Amino acid sequence: MTTFAVHSTPVGDVLLVSGDEGLVTADVLRGDEQERDLYALLARLTRSLRTVIGRDDDGAGQVRRQLDEYFAGSRRRFDVPLDWRLVQGFARAALQQVCDVPYGQTAGYGEIAAMAGHPRAARAVGNACAGSPFSIIVPVHRVVHADGTIGGYGGRLEVKRFLLELERAAGE
Secondary structure, X not given: OEEEEEEEEOOEEEEEEEXXXXXXXXXXXXHXXXXXXXXXXXXXXXXHHOOOEEEOOOOOHHHHHHHHHHHHOOOOOOOOXXXXXXXXXXXXXXXXXXXXXXXXXXXXXXXXXXXXXXXXXXXHHHHHHHOOOEXXXXXXXXXXXXXXXXXXXXXXXXXXXHHHHHHHHHHX
């Protein structure tokens, strides 16, 4: 059974979709367009997963708890089961490597590409990060340009800055 819940965080509401294998997606909804964003995301996921997604306001308890701990500064790594079926091939390998970037640190797109076995695939890492279904949970916000500039975050640079600052401040 695949269900969704919406969880409030300091960076906005996060759509959490879970299935039998674990978390399918964690997507930060866009401020003033949240309701439209929510329904668009659910429609896309319904087509991709070929299943009905039911609402469960009490669902995703483990993910909710870990998100709250993360934003409180007491959690540095997520350990919820992830359902990777929306991510294939190199994108999946790259995102799995991103999980190893330590809390409060950053890695370049090229570094992640090398870790995933394709050192010349920095742009593909950027695409994988931009398309990650696991916002915050898989810390793509920790992946930056080689010159140290923060790069993109699905058009949500303020969220990326917030997450990087949160981790920097908690590490001091």
